[in-house]
Amino acid sequence: METMSKSGFLPGALTEDEMENLARNERMAIYVSNVANLVLFLAKLYASFESRSLAVIASTLDSFLDLLSGFILWFTSAAMRNPNQYHYPIGKNRMQPVGIIVFASVMATLGFQILLESARELIAHTHPSKDHDDEMWVIAIMVFVTVVKFILMVYCRRFENEIVRAYAQDHFFDVITNSIGLAATVLAIRYKWWIDPIGAIIIAFYTINTWTKTVIENVWMLIGRTAPPEFLAKLTYLVWNHHKEIQHIDTVRSYTFGSHYFVEVDIVLPADMVLSEAHDIGEMLQEKLERLPEVERAFVHIDFEYTHVPEHKGKA
Incomplete structure (x- = not known):
């Protein structure tokens, strides 16, 4: 890793x-x-x-x-x-x-x-x-x-x-x-x-x-069963070490989608960062996650703070 x-x-x-x-x-x-x-x-x-x-x-x-x-x-x-x-x-x-x-x-x-x-x-x-x-x-x-x-x-x-x-x-x-x-x-x-x-x-x-x-x-x-803890730990390590501008990891979620995993990541970047730079960081992280053989798709959400209520809630 x-x-x-x-x-x-x-x-x-x-x-x-x-x-x-x-x-x-x-x-x-x-x-x-x-x-x-x-x-x-x-x-x-x-x-x-x-x-x-x-x-x-x-x-x-x-x-x-x-x-x-x-x-x-x-x-x-x-x-x-x-x-x-x-x-x-x-x-x-x-x-x-x-x-x-x-x-x-x-x-x-x-x-x-x-x-x-x-x-x-x-x-x-x-x-x-x-x-x-x-x-x-x-x-x-x-x-x-x-x-x-x-x-x-x-x-x-x-x-x-x-x-x-x-x-x-x-x-x-x-x-x-x-x-x-x-x-x-x-x-x-x-x-x-x-x-x-x-x-x-x-x-x-x-x-x-x-x-x-x-x-x-x-x-x-x-x-859509969750991935094992050791795989989530690998994802978290990879996300945290992806770029020095990442200030916080809000969410790392991975679940089965057929024979492979879908990955959802929420990262926090500086609020004054220009859009193009934030986009490049997120896109490179997505591509890096999708190179893992276990991952089918990866979704990276970028935010400037982590105190908010999660945007996506599971339906009953």
């Missing part, structure tokens, strides 16, 4: 060529993830038909929703790259959390459906017959899917882009569900039939818990 305060630029910032290369690699990660999700879904669909295992079916439904989530993330990424200042004057960044909330809600609902079906099978003692001849095929497919998902998870975690990170989280989720589904299927074939619905119930609970947390997290992003 000291370097940012003095130079106005983040230390270690990428050059334009490096940023273009990084963006190209991020698009490649998204493309590879989408293609892999399609191929792995088809493989798991075959495994579901052959094994008729509830745990494998639950994992396959998750893979189907991977395709849906990939479409949502691709659509929001493409929409955010093509803003329309007339129809969307503040940008389209909130499309991403809205899309994630829709997808996560569907995931949690399907997890609940799998939970009900597994409980029904346990109570009724009705389970499909297992074909031991196809056991090795099912095991091979599930192991292959799990290994590929693990490699994709490691690959996508190399990037800082939030959409690519979402893919990494989804791949990690698949590694967990595929491992549980594989273990439940093998144990059900070799030992007790009820291990399979128990595995499906575990996957269902894990699905509901994970995506419920995702819904709550993205809802907080949309309703």
Whole structure:
């Protein structure tokens, strides 16, 4: 923050060529993830038909929703790259959390459906017959899917882009569900039939818990929750050290607006300062704040005293 305060630029910032290369690699990660999700879904669909295992079916439904989530993330990424200042004057960044909330809600609902079906099978003692001849095929497919998902998870975690990170989280989720589904299927074939619905119930609970947390997290992003205290402290430090003519900081406010923050700052400058100089100080501060990677927009209000009642009050 000291370097940012003095130079106005983040230390270690990428050059334009490096940023273009990084963006190209991020698009490649998204493309590879989408293609892999399609191929792995088809493989798991075959495994579901052959094994008729509830745990494998639950994992396959998750893979189907991977395709849906990939479409949502691709659509929001493409929409955010093509803003329309007339129809969307503040940008389209909130499309991403809205899309994630829709997808996560569907995931949690399907997890609940799998939970009900597994409980029904346990109570009724009705389970499909297992074909031991196809056991090795099912095991091979599930192991292959799990290994590929693990490699994709490691690959996508190399990037800082939030959409690519979402893919990494989804791949990690698949590694967990595929491992549980594989273990439940093998144990059900070799030992007790009820291990399979128990595995499906575990996957269902894990699905509901994970995506419920995702819904709550993205809802907080949309309703304007305040930034953490350490981030507000950084903003305050940056504002106070911006210019020697700043006499007082009246307000430093930051809140979520989609996946990034909006920042509102009220500073006090000398009452006899000419307008052009005050404008330049405020504009440079705004640009400096907006260079922070967490900040979407910054608003700087300039005043000559701080004893007044705040101009903007929240509506009930």
